[in-house]
Amino acid sequence: MSLRLDDITVTLGHGESRTRALRGLSTVFRAGALTALVGPSGSGKSTLLAVAGALLRPDEGHVLLNGTDLAALSDRERARARRTRIGYVFQSGNLLAGLTAEEQLLAAATLAGRRPRALRGRARELLAEVGLAHRSGHRPDQLSGGERQRVALARALLSGPELLLVDEPTAAVDRARADDLTGLIARTTHGHGCVTVVATHDPVVTRAADEVVDMQQHVPADAG
Numbered sequence: 639m640s641l642r643l644d645d646i647t648v649t650l651g652h653g654e655s656r657t658r659a660l661r662g663l664s665t666v667f668r669a670g671a672l673t674a675l676v677g678p679s680g681s682g683k684s685t686l687l688a689v690a691g692a693l694l695r696p697d698e699g700h701v702l703l704n705g706t707d708l709a710a711l712s713d714r715e716r717a718r719a720r721r722t723r724i725g726y727v728f729q730s731g732n733l734l735a736g737l738t739a740e741e742q743l744l745a746a747a748t749l750a751g752r753r754p755r756a757l758r759g760r761a762r763e764l765l766a767e768v769g770l771a772h773r774s775g776h777r778p779d780q781l782s783g784g785e786r787q788r789v790a791l792a793r794a795l796l797s798g799p800e801l802l803l804v805d806e807p808t809a810a811v812d813r814a815r816a817d818d819l820t821g822l823i824a825r826t827t828h829g830h831g832c833v834t835v836v837a838t839h840d841p842v843v844t845r846a847a848d849e850v851v852d853m854q855q856h857v858p859a860d861a862g
């Protein structure tokens with residue numbers, strides 16, 4: 639079980655802003671391990687997450703998630719893979735205003751074509767797992783930044799994803815919360831056995847990671 643990126647090249651923008659964000663990048667992310675993706679600003683971390691998450695199709699290369707090449711799937715199959723095989727925890731949690739924590743999870747499950755009623759028990763378990771059983775009835779404006787990210791993590795885990803992609807989880811929280819959140823992501827990764835890739839600038843995350851992938855080893859020749 640793994641995510642294997644094989645010879646990935648991505649060009650972004652047009653005309654003068656055209657940039658080779660990734661060139662010939664190859665690397666492997668192991669299941670059941672938290673991998674920290676590090677590197678300076680502009681080194682391609684977000685681009686790699688977008689390619690791995692089937693949000694952006696590479697110009698060239700293969701994105702092998704447990705053997706399926708996500709880059710070679712049709713748009714429809716890629717959308718399905720995003721809903722059913724991949725969990726995203728992107729900055730600020732991207733929660734829907736007006737929905738309680740529990741409803742955030744159930745709404746996502748509904749979009750993925752599942753019956754919310756059958757998942758209510760699992761949603762509650764996951765909220766308890768991320769330490770938010772007592773906040774399941776709170777809306778985003780009634781939660782702290784760290785709590786919102788934990789809701790987003792529980793939501794991402796509800797579909798039992800093979801791949802969990804996390805962008806800068808500790809950017810908006812204090813040191814103690816950063817430790818808590820990182821520990822939580824590590825434990826859930828080990829418990830759920832998913833491939834977890836966390837883009838980060840934070841040494842707290844890097845220290846807690848099982849593996850570190852440094853984008854500087856993959857800097858395109860014409861970057862900058």
Ligand SMILES: Nc1ncnc2c1ncn2[C@@H]1O[C@H](COP(=O)(O)OP(=O)(O)OP(=O)(O)O)[C@@H](O)[C@H]1O
Pocket residue numbers: 650651652655656657658659677678679680681682683684685686862
């Ligand atoms: N839409 C775009 N058009 C052109 N170039 C882009 C576009 N988006 C990103 N880039 C460039 O692609 C490169 C990789 O960007 P990316 O956002 O993946 O880096 P990053 O490592 O995630 O940076 P940060 O740590 O600042 O979030 C950078 O040089 C960036 O300027």
